[in-house]
Amino acid sequence: MRVCIHRGSHQIGGSCVEIEQNGLRILLDFGLPLDSDHDKRSAIPATLAGLNERDQSVLGVFISHPHLDHLGLLPALAPRIPVGMGPAARRIVTAAAAFSGHPWARPAPGWDYRSGQSIDVGPFRVTPFLVDHSAYDAYALLIESQGKRLFYSGDFRAHGRKSALFESLLRTLPRGVDVMLLEGSTLGRPPNDGRIQHESDIEDQFVAEFSSAQGLVMTHTSSQNIDRLVSIFRAARRTNRLMVIDLYTAAILQATGNPNIPQSHWPDIRLYVPQRQRMQIRKKGLFDLLRQHAKNRIYSEKLRERAKSVALVFRPIHCLDLEKANCLTDARYIYSQWAGYWERGDFSALGAWLSRHGIDKKSIHTSGHASSVHLEEFVRVLTPRKVVPIHTFVPEQYKRLFQNVELHGDGEWWSLDKEEGERNERLPQKRTAKKKQQHWSPVLEAQKIGQFQIVPLTSSKQLGSEGWHMMNCVADYSNACKNDEYRVFSIRNISGKRLATLGLTRKNNQWFVDQCFGPRNSAENANLELFDKHGKAMEMVDWYREEGVLESSTDFDLEHGVPTATLSVINRYGKVDYLEVDTDLGLLAQEIEQLMNNRE
Numbered sequence: 365m366r367v368c369i370h371r372g373s374h375q376i377g378g379s380c381v382e383i384e385q386n387g388l389r390i391l392l393d394f395g396l397p398l399d400s401d402h403d404k405r406s407a408i409p410a411t412l413a414g415l416n417e418r419d420q421s422v423l424g425v426f427i428s429h430p431h432l433d434h435l436g437l438l439p440a441l442a443p444r445i446p447v448g449m450g451p452a453a454r455r456i457v458t459a460a461a462a463f464s465g466h467p468w469a470r471p472a473p474g475w476d477y478r479s480g481q482s483i484d485v486g487p488f489r490v491t492p493f494l495v496d497h498s499a500y501d502a503y504a505l506l507i508e509s510q511g512k513r514l515f516y517s518g519d520f521r522a523h524g525r526k527s528a529l530f531e532s533l534l535r536t537l538p539r540g541v542d543v544m545l546l547e548g549s550t551l552g553r554p555p556n557d558g559r560i561q562h563e564s565d566i567e568d569q570f571v572a573e574f575s576s577a578q579g580l581v582m583t584h585t586s587s588q589n590i591d592r593l594v595s596i597f598r599a600a601r602r603t604n605r606l607m608v609i610d611l612y613t614a615a616i617l618q619a620t621g622n623p624n625i626p627q628s629h630w631p632d633i634r635l636y637v638p639q640r641q642r643m644q645i646r647k648k649g650l651f652d653l654l655r656q657h658a659k660n661r662i663y664s665e666k667l668r669e670r671a672k673s674v675a676l677v678f679r680p681i682h683c684l685d686l687e688k689a690n691c692l693t694d695a696r697y698i699y700s701q702w703a704g705y706w707e708r709g710d711f712s713a714l715g716a717w718l719s720r721h722g723i724d725k726k727s728i729h730t731s732g733h734a735s736s737v738h739l740e741e742f743v744r745v746l747t748p749r750k751v752v753p754i755h756t757f758v759p760e761q762y763k764r765l766f767q768n769v770e771l772h773g774d775g776e777w778w779s780l781d782k783e784e785g786e787r788n789e790r791l792p793q794k795r796t797a798k799k800k801q802q803h804w805s806p807v808l809e810a811q812k813i814g815q816f817q818i819v820p821l822t823s824s825k826q827l828g829s830e831g832w833h834m835m836n837c838v839a840d841y842s843n844a845c846k847n848d849e850y851r852v853f854s855i856r857n858i859s860g861k862r863l864a865t866l867g868l869t870r871k872n873n874q875w876f877v878d879q880c881f882g883p884r885n886s887a888e889n890a891n892l893e894l895f896d897k898h899g900k901a902m903e904m905v906d907w908y909r910e911e912g913v914l915e916s917s918t919d920f921d922l923e924h925g926v927p928t929a930t931l932s933v934i935n936r937y938g939k940v941d942y943l944e945v946d947t948d949l950g951l952l953a954q955e956i957e958q959l960m961n962n963r964e
């Protein structure tokens with residue numbers, strides 16, 4: 365597997381990575397640089413070749429998340445090249461495209477991600493993992509090809525409304541990663557007071573502002589920062605204000621497809637369409653869209669009357685209307701996105717408008733990117749052989765945080781395979797000698813129990829193979845097996861597919877279930893439906909779904925050594941519920957434990 369970062373090795377924005385194996389290629393992200401003037405053709409990295417219609421070697425483009433600096437070049441791509449991305453991300457980009465002022469195409473069809481589910485394309489296997497980021501439906505990507513693994517972090521953080529995702533990602537991360545391409549947007553920024561603000565802190569700060577303001581509150585944020593819109597909505601409700609959105613924001617919220625995210629028809633939400641957007645609607649024929657969101661529509665007069673109890677999701681296109689409708693008495697302006705836009709002058713006209721009306725700028729924001737603490741935690745758990753910086757202005761600073769950093773510049777090709785060969789050549793002779801194979805006896809012979817095949821693993825080679833396929837660290841148990849302190853079974857279905865790895869430990873001549881997990885030490889990948897014969901867990905998940913849960917996750921836990929599925933669910937009141945259920949896998953593990961002890 366060969367890799368080239370075409371852009372991103374020492375800059376934030378415009379990320380584009382190419383991966384090649386046997387002449388076949390895929391791209392990870394295809395972004396527009398932040399300072400680009402939207403001329404897409406000229407923004408294509410000069411080192412990236414063969415994107416025309418005739419070249420069949422590019423098998424697809426895999427987008428990490430719907431931010432322009434990661435997918436803004438898609439319109440310049442030959443339409444035959446399929447595009448992989450999250451299904452909600454695809455809907456959001458499509459919804460935004462309807463409003464876009466510059467030439468902009470919808471992403472070509474391709475693959476819709478499902479977190480943890482692999483996509484096979486040519487010699488590559490691509491597995492997306494849902495992450496917490498300021499863009500909705502964002503993913504990290506694992507790329508596997510011919511025994512090599514590259515993990516691309518995409519953009520992520522651990523302090524948003526989906527911060528639980530970071531924890532669950534740490535638990536389910538693949539093992540044996542050769543190269544981690546790691547974003548470092550926050551590195552090199554002036555240190556804050558040491559505390560990372562969580563999205564819920566932002567909500568509390570909004571509450572303080574909303575409740576003390578005497579007039580209209582205008583919160584200026586990106587309508588695609590869904591976490592932030594939820595914070596505004598919750599703060600508005602806590603301070604008895606109506607959340608007022610425009611049609612663009614309404615369309616993006618709808619495109620999430622998530623009924624728990626605020627929507628234009630909710631009772632505490634109003635739709636207000638500024639003049640410039642009305643022109644857009646006429647020009648682009650968005651009448652159907654307007655009709656869909658018109659249930660709670662208000663006009664300028666009502667907005668003025670209720671200004672004191674309104675939290676407006678502000679965009680600069682509102683300025684003229686607010687001024688004309690006389691809504692600005694005691695108004696307050698809160699800036700709630702990246703400070704850089706102001707610093708580089710994007711909002712200088714807005715600044716002049718605010719000072720003309722005597723309105724101060726107040727900033728409330730938390731980054732969409734992980735702090736160095738969380739970056740370190742990520743690397744510590746993933747333990748990649750190498751960390752390669754991307755999406756950062758300060759690649760050399762990685763060396764202060766991580767030991768195994770390798771810098772690769774834009775346009776430079778490097779190989780995961782060759783690297784290995786070179787490394788081995790440099791090692792002294794005796795260390796390149798093949799590791800001695802270890803063998804031990806099976807306590808229990810291979811057999812079929814119910815719907816499962818139970819295969820004892822009796823050599824270090826078999827453990828290595830199981831570890832590679834299941835992405836766990838079972839290979840480390842070779843010595844314990846040799847010393848008869850441990851035994852490992854591969855649990856497979858009738859057609860031989862590996863479902864789970866079962867490890868038993870021996871203490872005082874007694875065998876105990878030690879661990880029993882699906883691929884990547886996770887339960888989700890172990891196919892809960894299969895293991896939940898009585899359907900109790902799935903029944904509960906369905907019930908919670910009907911109740912409108914915000915988030916749910918499933919976890920295999922070892923209760924007294926027996927794999928138990930724990931469902932954790934955040935219900936609509938923000939309360940966490942836990943539910944433990946027996947699993948077929950748990951019952952099977954107990955049965956094997958019993959059989960082992962009968963042999964002692």
Ligand SMILES: [Zn+2]
Binds near residue numbers: 429434499732
């Ligand atoms: Zn991003």
